[in-house]
Amino acid sequence: MDDLDLLRRMVGEAPIPDETTRARMRAGIDERMDKATGQKRRKSRSAVVAILVAAGVGVGTLAAAAGVIRHWSEGEPVAINVLPGYHGPGSFEGNSLAISDPERIVASVTTFEATVAEFAPAIRLPEEHDFTTWMLHVERVTDFLSSDGLWRRFNVAGSMVFVAECQWGQHWVDASKVGDSTGMGESIDVLGGIGAWSQSAGIDMDGYVQDVLVKQMKDGDAIALQQYLGINCGNTGSIIGSAVELDGFAQDILAQALAAARQFYDIGDTYAGFDVPEAEKTAAALAWASPDWVPSAGPGQPNIAVAEGKRLVLTGESESGAIFCIEERAGVTTYGRVAPVSGIDAHVVCEAGSWKRP
Amino acid sequence: MHLLETTSGDTTDGQEIVASVSDPPRFGQVFDRHVDSIYGYLCRRVGHMCAEELTSETFARAFDGRDRFVGEDALPWLYGIASNLVRHHARAERRQLAAYARVASQDARDQVDDGVEGRMDAAAMVPALAEALRRLRPDERDVLLMHAWQGLSYRDIADAQGIAVGTVGSRLTRARATVREVLRERGQLREGRNDG
Numbered sequence: 332m333d334d335l336d337l338l339r340r341m342v343g344e345a346p347i348p349d350e351t352t353r354a355r356m357r358a359g360i361d362e363r364m365d366k367a368t369g370q371k372r373r374k375s376r377s378a379v380v381a382i383l384v385a386a387g388v389g390v391g392t393l394a395a396a397a398g399v400i401r402h403w404s405e406g407e408p409v410a411i412n413v414l415p416g417y418h419g420p421g422s423f424e425g426n427s428l429a430i431s432d433p434e435r436i437v438a439s440v441t442t443f444e445a446t447v448a449e450f451a452p453a454i455r456l457p458e459e460h461d462f463t464t465w466m467l468h469v470e471r472v473t474d475f476l477s478s479d480g481l482w483r484r485f486n487v488a489g490s491m492v493f494v495a496e497c498q499w500g501q502h503w504v505d506a507s508k509v510g511d512s513t514g515m516g517e518s519i520d521v522l523g524g525i526g527a528w529s530q531s532a533g534i535d536m537d538g539y540v541q542d543v544l545v546k547q548m549k550d551g552d553a554i555a556l557q558q559y560l561g562i563n564c565g566n567t568g569s570i571i572g573s574a575v576e577l578d579g580f581a582q583d584i585l586a587q588a589l590a591a592a593r594q595f596y597d598i599g600d601t602y603a604g605f606d607v608p609e610a611e612k613t614a615a616a617l618a619w620a621s622p623d624w625v626p627s628a629g630p631g632q633p634n635i636a637v638a639e640g641k642r643l644v645l646t647g648e649s650e651s652g653a654i655f656c657i658e659e660r661a662g663v664t665t666y667g668r669v670a671p672v673s674g675i676d677a678h679v680v681c682e683a684g685s686w687k688r689p
Numbered sequence: 690m691h692l693l694e695t696t697s698g699d700t701t702d703g704q705e706i707v708a709s710v711s712d713p714p715r716f717g718q719v720f721d722r723h724v725d726s727i728y729g730y731l732c733r734r735v736g737h738m739c740a741e742e743l744t745s746e747t748f749a750r751a752f753d754g755r756d757r758f759v760g761e762d763a764l765p766w767l768y769g770i771a772s773n774l775v776r777h778h779a780r781a782e783r784r785q786l787a788a789y790a791r792v793a794s795q796d797a798r799d800q801v802d803d804g805v806e807g808r809m810d811a812a813a814m815v816p817a818l819a820e821a822l823r824r825l826r827p828d829e830r831d832v833l834l835m836h837a838w839q840g841l842s843y844r845d846i847a848d849a850q851g852i853a854v855g856t857v858g859s860r861l862t863r864a865r866a867t868v869r870e871v872l873r874e875r876g877q878l879r880e881g882r883n884d885g
Contacts, residue, residue, distance in 0.1 A: 334868045338837040341789060341818050345729030345838075352741055353724060359745040360720050363752050367713035486742065534738065539784055590828065597856045 399429035400453045408455035408521045409492055409528040428485050428532055437482040440470055446487045454495050455521055457502040465494045465569050489534055495525055496540060497564035501575060503548050504557055519548050581649035582666075582686055588617055588633035588645050589657050589664075596643075602659075605638040644681055656681035702763035706755050716755060719763050720748050726839070727767050733838055734771075735781040736788065743778065747771045760848065765841065769849035772831040783823065790819035814872065821871035825864050832857055833864035 348356065399412040412429040437443045447466050456462075469490075499522045506514030526540030547556045560575045591614035595605045607619045610633075621635045636656070637644035643659040646669055654669040658681040670680040700708075702719050709716035727747055731740040747770045751763070758766060775782055822830055828850070835841045835849060843861075847854045 334865055334872070335837045337814055337818055337872075338833070338868070341815050342733045342838060345726075346732040346737065346740075347725050348728045348741070348744075352728075356724060356728070356741060356745045356748070357717075357720065360717065360748045360752060363749055364709075364713040364716055367752075539787060590826070593826065593828070597852075597859060 400450065402452045403455040406524070407528075408495070408524040410453040411450070411488060411528075411532075413528070413532045428488060430485050430488060437484065437487060443470065443482070443487065446484055447491065450488050450491055454491050455525075456495055456498050457518075460498050460502075462491060462494060465491075492525060492529060492534065494569045496522065496544065497560060497569035499525070500544060500556055500560050500564070504553055504560065504575070507551070507553050515548065519545055522548070578649045578653055578655070578686070581647045581653070581655055584617065584633055585645055585647040585655055585657050587614060588619075588647070589643075589659075590614075591617070592635075592638070592643055592645065592659075601640055602638040602643040603640055605635060605643070607635065610635065646681075655686060701761040703758070703761040706758045706763060709752075710756050713752075716752050719751070723764050723767055724748070726764060727771050730768060730835075730839055731771055731775070734775050734785065734834065735778050736785040739778055739781045743771065743774050746774055750774075762845075765845040765849040768835055768839065768841065768845075769851065772835070772849065775831075776827050786819040786823055790816040817872050817875040818868065820875070821868040824871065825867055829860045829864040829867070832860040833868070836861060 401407075401410040403410045414429050437446055444466065447462055451462055499518045503515050503518035503522075506512075506518065522540060522545050526545065529540060544556065544559065547559070557575055560579070564575065564579065588610070591610055592602065592605055594613050595609055596602055607621050610617070610619045618632045619635065620632045632647065634646045635643075636646050637658075641659070641661045644656060645658075646654055646656045648654045656665075656667050656669045658665040658667070665681055665683045666686050667681045667683040668686070670682045700718070702722065705715050705718045709719075724744065728740055728744045731743045731747075734740075735743060747767055750770050751758075751767055760766070822834075825833065831850065832846055835846050836843075841849065843854050843857045846857045850857070852860075
């Protein structure tokens with residue numbers, strides 16, 4: 332049994348979509364084909380709606396009108412009803428939430444904002460926090476009129492719960508820095524409740540929030556939690572403006588830069604010659620720089636500090652002031668932070684341990 | 690398997706796609722032929738929760754870019770699009786890997802048919818395999834999983850990723866070396882038995 336056999340046995344047979352799922356997916360491409368031909372496939376759509384009705388998903392019933400969304404309370408940080416029954420691993424396809432969704436595709440900024448406004452009172456955030464920054468981020472990166480318009484109401488609700496996880500995680504980090512035990516305890520309580528809801532809804536398949544995030548908090552492991560926030564919440568608009576968000580953005584740029592450098596390496600088995608013009612051929616969207624000794628040319632720019640043979644050092648500055656780095660040396664990759672440098676001939680030193688690969 | 694899917698109708702994917710540029714509904718054939726494969730792949734990568742959305746997105750992007758498709762078999766191309774989408778859902782993929790590690794998939798245990806010792810070994814290795822997959826570079830993980838889970842040939846993977854066949858080989862070699870290294874670290878690999 333070799334490693335490939337083990338990997339195959341790890342996952343077993345490939346899942347096949349059931350008829351309802353296949354019909355929903357087909358409806359998405361049908362709509363696209365219809366738009367392209369200037370026709371409407373009303374018959375096909377009706378068939379999909381019929382299937383959804385048969386599957387127990389309400390049609391044309393506003394969630395709020397059905398009383399499935401309430402204002403959050405002390406003991407219920409997510410006050411969105413979950414349908415009765417088992418919603419364990421893999422069951423979440425929107426129909427574990429009692430949210431009417433059939434053809435309510437969120438296909439415009441207006442619909443999206445209305446949906447966020449509808450669910451916002453049901454999801455508890457730290458005091459003085461809201462969904463505005465995240466909402467603006469989504470609007471900035473989403474083309475609601477194209478494929479991203481496949482967002483549905485339950486996707487919005489699920490994403491908002493994720494935003495709450497990020498914000499409560501950040502709340503704990505902030506509180507821990509000033510020794511605010513009340514704030515730390517509040518974060519643990521609320522995230523515990525969010526985790527329990529997510530599991531009952533089948534969103535959090537393996538109890539990740541409670542097992543990992545809450546455990547990190549209870550263990551006082553601020554570094555691990557910050558890494559989680561940087562990797563998972565960075566650049567999502569969930570906690571924008573915080574150091575974690577800004578650092579996550581810088582790290583994401585570095586990861587993209589590394590992928591480009593590795594493509595170059597794959598061609599000649601060397602990093603020698605990987606300079607700004609070469610880098611731009613592979614990843615033109617990045618603002619590449621290659622300063623001589625300064626480890627950063629400014630936030631948002633991946634810098635090629637060293638590119639020779641089997642060694643590569645990329646650095647990138649966060650707007651928080653931190654300068655991160657990735658070093659590859661003979662096949663070993665180090666994700667770290669640039670050590671302070673002094674003197675114009677100082678070399679960049681990439682100290683490992685301040686972040687993990689995304 | 691996908692070769693059968695491609696040629697099971699009267700036309701090839703390439704012919705349907707070319708025809709769909711002027712007659713968009715023809716693209717529905719491509720969807721019907723390959724939706725199960727793409728959905729299955731995405732379920733394995735990011736779990737059921739995201740697979741439906743990403744499958745829809747994969748076909749939507751393919752439809753939008755159909756005028757640029759060249760070839761006969763669309764499946765490698767679709768796997769490439771799906772793999773790119775997975776990279777934007779790193780959180781979902783991490784959760785799915787965590788789920789594999791925690792559950793040590795009953796399916797995997799059931800399918801190991803080489804005796805009690807083999808079953809125990811396979812189940813014990815799942816957390817280490819998940820850890821190894823987490824450690825891989827995204828491009829290495831894509832190549833490894835298209836090969837191991839979906840059974841794609843080097844040529845198909847090269848088409849899917851838009852890279853040379855030789856690069857597929859080097860990425861696969863590096864990925865498998867990482868997997869074996871992690872298994873070795875975790876004491877799950879006995880030299881001379883599992884090196885494949």
